[in-house]
Amino acid sequence: MEQISKAFPGVIALSGAHLSIAPGEVHALVGQNGAGKSTMIKVLTGVYRRDSGTIMFDGRAVDFHSPQQAQANGVSTIYQEVNLVPFRSVAENIFMGREPRHWGLIDWRRMHADAAALLRRFGVETDVTQPLLNLNIAVQQMVAIARAVSFRSKLVVMDEPTSSLDEREVATLFDVIRQLKADGVAVLFISHRLDELYAICDRVTIMRDGQTVDERPISAISQLELVARMLGKELGEVQRSGQTGFDLSAHQAAQTLLEAHDLRRGRALQGADVSVGAGEIVGLAGLLGAGRTEVARAIFGADPLEAGEIRMAGQPAQFRAPSDAIRAGIGFCSEDRKAEGIIPFMSVRENLTLAALPTLARSGIVSRERQQQLVDRFIKRLGIKTSGPEQKVRELSGGNQQKALLARWLCLNPKLLILDEPTRGIDVGAKGEIQSLINELAGQGLGVLMISSEIEELTEGSNRVVVLRDGRTVAELPHAEASQDAIMAAMAHGSETPDAAQGGSHDQP
Ligand SMILES: Nc1ncnc2c1ncn2[C@@H]1O[C@H](COP(=O)(O)OP(=O)(O)OP(=O)(O)O)[C@@H](O)[C@H]1O
Ligand SMILES: [Mg+2]
Structure with a gap:
């Protein structure tokens, strides 16, 4: 792709960008949020028409008018937002548009068998006849990846494929990428997780403000330098990666804000305990399926409980619906921003003030001016890039x-904020800023329950880490004891007393 430009009303998304990938190469595309990475891909696959520039694919000039056409010509794409059909079955989603047929009729039996076999390659064992919406977003993501890989493509584009996957699933995806590479397929990989890029990619293209600023073998650029190029800063100004924006020294333990005891619902929750104090950040750790999101949803009144007790500031607080929880001062920033988060066709202003509307309204009328002030403040505070x-x-x-979603809950000025993967998909520069904002608010008395798959976020950012396994609380580690090893040991083995720290025996069951 040479000299690619694309403008939207009020925004220049791409100006003279270029990108080149060779067969059998795994190529990283990096840049800050809004740098133009996804737009570059959408220009390639015909989602958007470019204003200018040329695209050569497999030796000839191409101009794909739709993703279907791109796919037919050997480019398949996993877009950043999973765009499958939630009400259709897993198998239908994988084979949509090219269902195996027999005498013109869809051969369901073969389709189901093929879909199951394909998913097994990804370590996913699931009933492929059930609707996609029954599955968690990590598995949905795996379905999207399986679909893209199943086309016999020459180039597979993955726009942040790993943001909702856990470590084990990422490892499986990397096996598949290695296999594609060995077959001579080119892979374009976009991610904000630098460790992953360094683990799997051969070359890297760095974008900033719609332009390509660098292109090199990834082994020829240090992480620090890559971040500096991406942010347009000098090396010395860049934070060491792996260092978060948290600084817990200013936090002081105050009275308990939330207590949840022995939460139970089916197999998902089998005796979870968690408490959060005012001004405290509590990390919630666990492997996929350990019940982290379920605990959050139960506290927020999104799912009913079969048993258990929840208290907010000492008062019983079993909320029947999220609206009750919001009224009691709880905010919940969900991990699934597409399904439960932002409302895509509404404006940034409307999305930001959605949760705060009832409190902004005086006698039922929302003051436009107050709304505007609030919105301006948070756009600036979180550095939301918008026209x-x-x-x-x-x-x-x-x-x-993702920033807009976080801003929505901050607008509410909550007492307790539940954050499910708050920095997912956020670039390394903005990540530290969001973490220090969370840190600062906690310093002012906000209670935070933070679910994160990123271990540094838990070790550096939590006053306390609660570890779940199989829907049960299995460990609670104060900051000083919450080392990476201790958290991992508890997540995997559920040991009440992590003996990894003592260097003792490792032959646990
Ligand atoms: N359909 C659109 N209409 C208007 N502006 C758009 C549209 N799509 C993208 N943009 C703008 O183009 C710029 C580049 O966006 P793009 O989605 O390519 O960024 P990105 O590098 O993928 O960022 P991220 O890491 O956050 O996914 C942004 O300023 C964005 O707001
Ligand atoms: Mg993007």
């Missing part, structure tokens, strides 16, 4: 949508 508050949220880059 203005009236821009539709769906036009923001993925990372900026």
